[in-house]
Amino acid sequence: MRSFLYAIAIGLVGAALLHIVIILSLPSFTGRDAYTRVQTFGENNRFFPLAAVGDTLAPLNDDPAMKTAVCTFSVENGPIRLFADGDVPFWSLAVYDEASNEVFSMNDRTSVSGALDTLVATPIQLIGIRKALPADLEQSILVEMRGEEGYAVLRTFVPTQSRQQAAVGFLADASCETFTPN
Structure with a gap:
């Protein structure tokens, strides 16, 4: 039972880290980061x-x-x-x-x-x-x-x-x- 709870905890921590990485890298994939937006001004x-x-x-x-x-x-x-x-x-x-x-x-x-x-x-x-x-x-x-x-x-x-x-x-x-x- 303890190993099952440990596996669930590790999975939740891993999923949280993966989501944070995806959210922080999203602007560079969409072209809506600040540098790309600033370049369009002129x-x-x-x-x-x-x-x-x-x-x-x-x-x-x-x-x-x-x-x-x-x-x-x-x-x-x-x-x-x-x-x-x-x-x-x-x-x-x-x-x-x-x-x-x-x-x-x-x-x-x-x-x-x-x-x-x-x-x-x-x-x-x-x-x-x-x-x-x-x-x-x-x-x-x-x-x-x-x-x-x-x-x-x-x-x-x-x-x-x-x-x-x-x-x-x-x-x-x-x-x-x-x-x-x-």
């Missing part, structure tokens, strides 16, 4: 604003007090520089790899000058950059990314309607471009 190396919940374009932003933009990129041909500056009460940045694992995150409180100035590169690219750091990057935060493709999510807080225009301008002026040293 070309690489450009921030695209995400719509609010009621909009059908890209209903990913569910907080009306936050404005969000996303940029897909590839560091295969060179590092990517993420830059934004503006008069907004709060902003945050998160960089993800193609498997939607968070590689790096920061906000305006942890930035050097209050502006977003980040360079995302592979480990080999960063070695070359650190050997001869260009003057452009003296205040930049260097981020190492193991893979070659990913996306960045930039968010800003809009506490009142009067701050709406500044937030929209902040996201519209944000850049996500391949870095070429001068």
